[in-house]
Amino acid sequence: MTTRRFWVFIEQEEGKVHPVSWELLGVARMLASQVAAEAAAAGDVVAVEGVLLGDNVAHIAQEALYYGADRVYLFDDPVFAYYRNCPYYQTLATVSRKYSPEVFLIGATTLGRDLAGAVATSLHTGLTADCTGLEMGEVKGSVQRLLLATRPAFGGNIMATILCRSERPQMSSVRPRVFPMPERNPNAQGEIVREEVEATEESAMACVLEFIHSKGESVNIEYADVIVSGGRGLGTPDGLKLLQELADELGGVVGASRPLIDSGWISYAHQVGQSGRTVRPKLYIAAGISGALQHKVGMQNSDFIIAINSDPKAPIFDVADVGIVGDLYQVIPELLKQIRALKEATA
Amino acid sequence: MFHALVAVKQVPDTTNIRIDPDTGNLVREGVPAIMNPYDAHALAEAVRWKRQLGGKVTVVSMGPPSFISTLREAVELGADRGVLLTDRKFAGADTLATSYVLAETIKAIHEQDPIHLVFFGKQAIDGDTAQVGPGVAVRMGLPIVTYAVKIREVNLEEGRAVIERKTERWTEVVETSLPVLLTCEKEIAEIPFAPLPDLIRSLRYDPEMWTLEGPCPFALDQIGVKGSPTIVYKMGTPPLPQPGEKINARETGVEEAVKFALDKAAKAGIVQVILGGAR
Ligand SMILES: Cc1cc2nc3c(=O)[nH]c(=O)nc-3n(C[C@H](O)[C@H](O)[C@H](O)COP(=O)(O)OP(=O)(O)OC[C@H]3O[C@@H](n4cnc5c(N)ncnc54)[C@H](O)[C@@H]3O)c2cc1C
Ligand SMILES: Cc1cc2nc3c(=O)[nH]c(=O)nc-3n(C[C@H](O)[C@H](O)[C@H](O)COP(=O)(O)OP(=O)(O)OC[C@H]3O[C@@H](n4cnc5c(N)ncnc54)[C@H](O)[C@@H]3O)c2cc1C
Numbered sequence: 001m002t003t004r005r006f007w008v009f010i011e012q013e014e015g016k017v018h019p020v021s022w023e024l025l026g027v028a029r030m031l032a033s034q035v036a037a038e039a040a041a042a043g044d045v046v047a048v049e050g051v052l053l054g055d056n057v058a059h060i061a062q063e064a065l066y067y068g069a070d071r072v073y074l075f076d077d078p079v080f081a082y083y084r085n086c087p088y089y090q091t092l093a094t095v096s097r098k099y100s101p102e103v104f105l106i107g108a109t110t111l112g113r114d115l116a117g118a119v120a121t122s123l124h125t126g127l128t129a130d131c132t133g134l135e136m137g138e139v140k141g142s143v144q145r146l147l148l149a150t151r152p153a154f155g156g157n158i159m160a161t162i163l164c165r166s167e168r169p170q171m172s173s174v175r176p177r178v179f180p181m182p183e184r185n186p187n188a189q190g191e192i193v194r195e196e197v198e199a200t201e202e203s204a205m206a207c208v209l210e211f212i213h214s215k216g217e218s219v220n221i222e223y224a225d226v227i228v229s230g231g232r233g234l235g236t237p238d239g240l241k242l243l244q245e246l247a248d249e250l251g252g253v254v255g256a257s258r259p260l261i262d263s264g265w266i267s268y269a270h271q272v273g274q275s276g277r278t279v280r281p282k283l284y285i286a287a288g289i290s291g292a293l294q295h296k297v298g299m300q301n302s303d304f305i306i307a308i309n310s311d312p313k314a315p316i317f318d319v320a321d322v323g324i325v326g327d328l329y330q331v332i333p334e335l336l337k338q339i340r341a342l343k344e345a346t347a
Numbered sequence: 348m349f350h351a352l353v354a355v356k357q358v359p360d361t362t363n364i365r366i367d368p369d370t371g372n373l374v375r376e377g378v379p380a381i382m383n384p385y386d387a388h389a390l391a392e393a394v395r396w397k398r399q400l401g402g403k404v405t406v407v408s409m410g411p412p413s414f415i416s417t418l419r420e421a422v423e424l425g426a427d428r429g430v431l432l433t434d435r436k437f438a439g440a441d442t443l444a445t446s447y448v449l450a451e452t453i454k455a456i457h458e459q460d461p462i463h464l465v466f467f468g469k470q471a472i473d474g475d476t477a478q479v480g481p482g483v484a485v486r487m488g489l490p491i492v493t494y495a496v497k498i499r500e501v502n503l504e505e506g507r508a509v510i511e512r513k514t515e516r517w518t519e520v521v522e523t524s525l526p527v528l529l530t531c532e533k534e535i536a537e538i539p540f541a542p543l544p545d546l547i548r549s550l551r552y553d554p555e556m557w558t559l560e561g562p563c564p565f566a567l568d569q570i571g572v573k574g575s576p577t578i579v580y581k582m583g584t585p586p587l588p589q590p591g592e593k594i595n596a597r598e599t600g601v602e603e604a605v606k607f608a609l610d611k612a613a614k615a616g617i618v619q620v621i622l623g624g625a626r
Contacts, residue, residue, distance in 0.1 A: 013516060085481070085484075085490070085491050085493075086490065089485065109515060110493070110494055110513075110514040110515045111514065111515075113477050113478075113493070114481060114491070114493040114494075115481075116478070116481075117442065117476075117477070117478035117479070117480070117481030117482050117485075118481040118482070118484065118485045118491070120442075120443065120478070120482070121443060121446055121481065121482040121485040121486060122485050124443065124576075125443075125576055126441065126443065126575075126576035126577035127442065127443075127476075127478055127577070128577060129442075129475065129476035129477065129478055130475065130476070139580070148580065152475075152585070153473065153474060153475055154359070154473055154475075156585070157584075158582055158583065158584060158585075159582065159583050159584065159585050159586075160579050160581070160582045161579070161580045161581045161582070161583075162577050162578065162579055162580060163577065163578060163580045164576045164577050164578075165576070165578065166576065167576040205490035205523060205524060206490045206492070206521050206522065206523040206524075206527075207521070207522055208519045208520065208521050208522075209509065209520045209521070209522050210519070210520040211517045211518070211519055211520075212511075212517060212518040212519075212520065213516075213517050214517065214518065225620060226620060250620070250621060251623060282617055282620045283612070283617055283620050283621070293585070297585070303615075303617065304612060304615050304617050304620075305591070306608055306612070312593070312595060317590060317591075317593055318587070318590045319590070320590070320591050320593075321591035321592075321611065321612075321615065322591050322592055322593070322594070322607070322608045322611040322612070323591065323592070323593035323594070324593075324594055324596055324604045324605065324607075324608055325593060325594065325595040325596060325597065325604075326595070326596030326597060326601060326604060327596075330596070330601045331596060331601055331604065331605060334601045334602060334604075334605045335605050335608075335609075338602075338605050338606065338609055339609070339621055342609070342621065342622065343622055346622055
């Protein structure tokens with residue numbers, strides 16, 4: 001009997017978990033269930049497990065159990081007080097050699113991307129970047145199901161499905177918000193395994209002299225419930241004020257297509273799309289955005305999409321649940337008016 | 348003497364790439380090949396430090412002979428030496444095999460002529476993985492600074508550098524030992540106009556061609572398709588989503604159109620989202 005382990009790297013900084021970690025636990029659970037029958041027939045066990053590094057982060061390990069981990073390997077030590085490539089990748093490679101996971105998922109955040117390539121190289125295994133689709137599928141010539149990882153390439157113009165036949169673990173990095181957040185179950189049971197820390201300060205090879213927090217607003221559009229996004233159709237930077245008004249009314253934030261960032265109308269933190277953020281709010285309003293592929297890949301997983309565009313042929317309408325053909329400078333004020341009226345009526 | 352190495356890749360200009368609607372294949376014809384933009388900015392920064400400290404800049408690239416034009420462009424931008432790793436057996440490499448070939452090559456160059464800074468782009472705009480830089484750092488046992496936006500200080504005597512990197516959450520000021528490997532954002536440096544002598548030199552410049560024959564030895568089972576654990580299983584265009592309903596405000600009037608949209612939203616169960624917002 002062997003244990004087929006589906007691993008997730010639990011990313012945290014300053015004791016705060018990156019929610020992509022929970023999304024990945026959900027994915028790992030889904031993948032594990034896809035091999036459940038096959039494993040049962042072979043007398044194997046399937047497990048979803050997290051790996052967590054940090055300083056004083058046992059509470060996060062507990063939280064990981066609530067989000068679906070059967071077991072969490074915990075490395076709790078001051079050397080992991082903040083992220084550094086060397087001690088992190090060496091620790092992950094070592095623990096991976098110890099337990100031989102079948103699949104290893106890491107969030108495609110700036111931290112995760114820095115880390116994943118180093119771990120995969122150290123383990124001499126395959127790594128698929130920025131996956132948007134994951135599945136354990138049957139592949140000719142393989143007894144067990146393999147991880148089929150689908151990812152965009154060539155600036156989003158094509159989708160490639162990639163697999164790793166013989167090396168283990170099969171590794172993938174996955175963007176935040178591509179997969180849904182699983183339910184948190186505070187009654188879930190599981191095991192926390194404290195691992196011995198071998199990394200030392202000397203092995204880190206680098207030290208951070210200073211953390212500079214950017215001044216000004218810090219938006220987190222990735223996890224906003226409502227996003228009101230504008231594109232070149234706004235015509236002038238002043239148009240953003242109107243979008244902000246609507247966003248405020250809806251308790252949401254303002255997003256943007258890339259040209260607005262390129263022309264300095266709004267900061268990069270607001271950019272939605274291939275080279276910006278992937279979002280999946282409950283409501284996404286796209287105003288004056290044509291709907292280029294690189295924009296769509298960043299927002300098409302939103303629960304509900306309203307598109308406003310003066311061109312009836314604009315490709316944004318292809319992903320919208322409802323499209324309004326019209327001038328945004330007429331439509332948005334009317335939206336504001338009707339939403340306010342709705343609120344009055346239900347107050 | 349200061350020595351920087353820059354890894355440059357030639358890429359199709361993805362802004363011009365499209366899919367043939369009939370065949371579903373990638374149309375590469377007429378798509379210009381360019382130096383990966385992040386690599387061009389990394390090179391600009393390497394050259395800036397060369398001009399400040401004296402010394403030289405070497406560029407390496409792995410790819411078919413058509414990559415020579417990109418190495419010439421690198422010379423135009425101020426590189427002194429170009430090495431092209433080219434051999435049919437290198438083809439089909441994934442990032443693990445690519446990082447092997449680049450790491451072995453950089454090690455060989457480092458032995459001839461010690462390197463202080465190893466520059467990579469943040470990512471290549473075609474493969475888009477951002478995995479090669481970290482892979483090479485691990486193989487060479489070098490410290491790595493990804494998402495580098497600024498080199499504050501390079502101290503050759505003390506063998507250390509101070510570099511700023513930008514993450515999702517903050518900017519980190521990192522001190523590392525030399526040599527160090529950086530993967531660079533475009534902000535690292537502006538691309539300057541090429542001085543005339545560099546331009547002239549680049550026109551006739553022939554990079555060194557390194558193959559499996561030498562001068563650097565490569566293990567056959569680590570390169571190309573053989574050395575690549577991942578394989579592309581299939582390729583396709585992104586799936587077409589189901590379009591929703593559309594209403595033309597010019598025909599119905601704006602009020603009607605907005606009402607229609609909010610109705611749809613209500614039916615989809617997101618009324619609470621709309622009403623829940625701050626007043
Ligand atoms: C590698 C790569 C990465 C990229 N990454 C991103 C990314 O992350 N995010 C991103 O957004 N883009 C990205 N792009 C750019 C993308 O290809 C498009 O160029 C961009 O999304 C277009 O922005 P837009 O829709 O605002 O502008 P346009 O395409 O110019 O569209 C403007 C739209 O506004 C409409 N309009 C005009 N006036 C009005 C009005 N008064 N009322 C209503 N509608 C009006 C027009 O009909 C038009 O459809 C990327 C491109 C590449 C090559
Ligand atoms: C559709 C498609 C999908 C792919 N998906 C994956 C995948 O998920 N995982 C995987 O392992 N491989 C994948 N590959 C293979 C991968 O593109 C190649 O290994 C490529 O050689 C390097 O990866 P990259 O382009 O992503 O480079 P990146 O890692 O994004 O490049 C970062 C930097 O490394 C340097 N660099 C990269 N390549 C070279 C080079 N040839 N010469 C010199 N310097 C270089 C440059 O400085 C560059 O800026 C894929 C290939 C295709 C066609």
